Amino acid sequence: MENLLVESYYFSTVLSFFAQQFFADSHATCIFWHPAFDFRLETVHPMPLIIMDWHRWANRSDQDVYDYKIKEDEFEGKGIPYNDWTLRLTVAIERSHCETFIAFQEQIPEFARYFYHASIYSIWRSLRNRFMFVYTKEFEDKKDSYLSGYIFQDQPNILVITSQYLNSSTFEIKTNRFVGPRNFNKNPEPVEFYILQRFDAKGTKATWETQSAMSSKMRNLKGREVVIGIFDYKPFMLLDYEKPPLYYDRFMNTTDVTIDGTDIQLMLIFCELYNCTIQVDTSEPYDWGDIYLNASGYGLVGMILDRRNDYGVGGMYLWYEAYEYMDMTHFLGRSGVTCLVPAPNRLISWTLLLRPFQFVLWMCVMLCLLLESLALGITRRWEHSSVAAGNSWISSLRFGCISTLKLFVNQSTNYVTSSYALRTVLVASYMIDIILTTVYSGGLAAILTLPTLEEAADSRQRLFDHKLIWTGTSQAWITTIDERSADPVLLGLMEHYRVYDANLISAFSHTEQMGFVVERLQFGHLGNTELIENDALKRLKLMVDDIYFAFTVAFVPRLWPHLNAYNDFILAWHSSGFDKFWEWKIAAEYMNAHRQNRIVASEKTNLDIGPVKLGIDNFIGLILLWCFGMICSLLTFLGELWRGQG
Structure with a gap:
């Protein structure tokens, strides 16, 4: 409870008091100076002020401390329409970090019309914006005509x-209703205001409960609507036309x-706590959308920019392009982008x-x-050297090669030897060869029994090495990737990404050699699998790792009034473990558990496939080897015939 004693200089005293109470924690306060209101703020603690004389904007005098041409060029480069109000407000918010504002008389409708544009175009934003509007009814053409606008x-x-008058001693302190049903008409009626306090300044002591007067609005929204843009995207958000409520x-x-959905449940429970009403908008049923440079867009994010929606979710990542023109909440969960x-x-x-x-x-x-x-040839050569010289080196080496090949394939030789040295070498060679052939036969039997599989593109690196095309229904799957900091593998994967519609992806999953994007949620479930039909899953497997991962958030309009309370609610949600509970509950209630387990199990190849009938493909190598030997034998035979005739 604060006390105010209004003295002779009424407006200075009143504005000083309320500025001290209402703007105390502000980073900076922008005052749009009005010559009719000659006042001076006198506060206990110093207050950083930015004085903006809107009457002199058209003159573009050299007194400006900021070169507005820089911002004008930026607006023109992005194709953003602007005027002096938009330009000056944007610079004041972005450069001076104004969080609180004071506007007078005919400035009020101009400020109300262009402040939201400026707040969107400025990359700096605040969650503590407060506004003080001052006017006298003697200068007003119509009662409360200044107080209209979004x-x-x-x-x-x-x-x-x-x-009532500029030198009046009687003041009314009012605030807008805010709570309760909203007016969504294109030509809204004047906003409802109610009086916090009315007093006569002549010796009257006034009081105002600064804390409770404003904060009570946010504690009980009294059915105020929150509009959610939604399409069917399990398990993040989903539509049902049969189940209540x-x-x-x-x-x-x-x-x-x-x-319903893992992201939707946060808002449903939030509205139970703060007494707000949920409404939905299904006008963008297929895509998250994207943002253009001129602060316009399409899809869910475009609806938020147009302020048709208050809340956009559905596995939305930390998109910088969207963050430039919107606000985002604390993280809702973790999602990894991977492929089947x-x-x-x-x-x-x-x-x-x-x-x-x-x-x-x-x-x-x-x-x-x-x-x-060599051992057989040398032994045979020296076997008869002391008896006869009939065995030359050539015939001995020929004997060694032929005998080695016969022993290697377990064939006998018709050569009869009486030399114990040659017999010993033959026995040793036979023992070595039988060991080799036994080991080879066992290995071949194992290969024919246990399948040997080709390498699959089931990891981030292998997907890049195989140069496999991977596809999804939206460009949003690679929008999150920052090309300036991405590694070469991720940049290479971006080049192989393609966008196809849902029907084409469903058809490709049966025949084409490509990857299909799915999302791996924080607690193991998979999203975006509905496009793949059950009979196509048998030819697909889940990657063992993620292409990349990101934290999911909710996007809301700039200056969304519930953002502070909602962020606190998100932190409490994670701390209590509700994020895990609702992911498992939504997956169990709306998703096929057998299908989920089947996809997750495909990550590891199942080699227990039972006995497999051998076909001609298993022996094509042996047949080719036999054909090669027969051709060589035939050519040798023809060569011998030709030599004999010669």
């Missing part, structure tokens, strides 16, 4: 100080829609016969066979 409907912290759809002008990619096929080719041994082991086998051939 700002008086949408902002709770508005204080109006009026008097039913909400009013502003687009269809009917009351037959039920809304083609499952790996069983690897069958003519190289199947070579797969039991790795390349290095094959080289060791070749070296072993070469050493056997």
